[in-house]
Amino acid sequence: MIKLHGVSKQYHSSGGSFQAVQDVTLDIQKGEIHGIIGMSGAGKSTLLRIMNVLEKPDQGSVEVDGRELNRLRGRALREARRSIGMIFQHYNLVYNRTVSGNVAIPLELAKAARTERNERVLEVLKFVGLLDKADQYPARLSGGQKQRVAIARALASRPSVLLCDEPTSALDPQTTGEILEVLRHVNRSLGVTIVIVTHDMDVVNRICTRVSVMENGRLISTQPVEVKPNE
Ligand SMILES: Nc1ncnc2c1ncn2[C@@H]1O[C@H](COP(=O)(O)OP(=O)(O)O)[C@@H](O)[C@H]1O
Ligand SMILES: [Mg+2]
Structure with missing residues (x-):
């Protein structure tokens, strides 16, 4: 469903350049709830923005739902973006x-x-x-x-993919549980593939089917998460 191959991204500023994501290859299956965990600054948000074409990688390819995103232009790009939903830690609602x-x-x-x-x-x-x-x-x-x-x-x-950047990091434990329940419902009843970036291993253990660990821009492992018997 989401295929990243050799994806790298560097940021440039007055202080020099910084490698935020380095040579990431990852294959997220349809119907998965995939966790991406790592310390602050590891490159998790950058990787999600690359999956959503909010950010263009310097190298590598990004395929979502059979479409090579960085080759799309105009209407085809808008349609591909529409099939990818995203939520954030601070909700990004329009308050008026x-x-x-x-x-x-x-x-x-x-x-x-x-x-x-x-x-x-x-x-x-x-x-x-x-x-x-x-x-x-x-x-x-x-x-x-x-x-x-x-x-x-x-x-x-009606997206086929939902990208979540620290969706529960501003919430208390009980509300976190409620939101994870909603996300599970989105996954199970709508068949939406979910990627959750978090720094909270508990979130991973409660909801994810697999987890990838990021460190200093690199993806250092991807493993299955044990199935929770009571859920
Ligand atoms: N737009 C940007 N310009 C310059 N540096 C950035 C930008 N976005 C992120 N970075 C840097 O890239 C690194 C990775 O950031 P990010 O992907 O937000 O990490 P994470 O989400 O894992 O905390 C950080 O060191 C951050 O300061
Ligand atoms: Mg982040």
């Missing part, structure tokens, strides 16, 4: 729009018709259990609710 308004954003960008858009917004809000918050503004929601709005927004355009 309601919950519905936030979830509608990707559908507006895709120029979906109004009735179709409204139906889809309600459908995904129901999926994440926030139908009753549709007309509220994000500032009035708890952290867990905000992250569920972000998940609903990411799901609106």
Whole structure:
């Protein structure tokens, strides 16, 4: 589903250049929940942004759902991006729009018709259990609710992949459990392949099927995570 081959990325600044990601090769299977773990600065977020074409690698190839992303242009690139959802540690919601308004954003960008858009917004809000918050503004929601709005927004355009950058790092343990439950539901009932970047091994053990470890820009191992008998 996601194939990285020999991917490298260097950042340049006045202080010199810095190798953020170095020669990463990784094959994430369809239907997986794949964890990427490592210390701060290891290159995890850069790697996720490369999977989402927010960042272009200096070397290597990135294939998502059978498409070689760095060769796509224009409309084909926009369509490929639409099949990849992303959520972040700090939710990245638009605070002057309601919950519905936030979830509608990707559908507006895709120029979906109004009735179709409204139906889809309600459908995904129901999926994440926030139908009753549709007309509220994000500032009035708890952290867990905000992250569920972000998940609903990411799901609106029916992605095949959901990339999560530290999705629970700003949440308390109980809310973390709730969000992991929503992500498991996204994976199981919608068949969405999930990549979770985290520095929390507990998150990996609770939800991931495999985990890759990053250190200083390199991927140093990928292993299966033991199945949890009670889940
Ligand atoms: N836009 C950027 N410009 C310059 N350096 C960056 C940029 N983004 C990240 N870096 C550097 O690249 C390294 C890896 O960053 P990042 O991918 O965010 O790591 P992680 O998510 O594992 O903490 C860090 O040392 C960071 O300072
Ligand atoms: Mg990061």
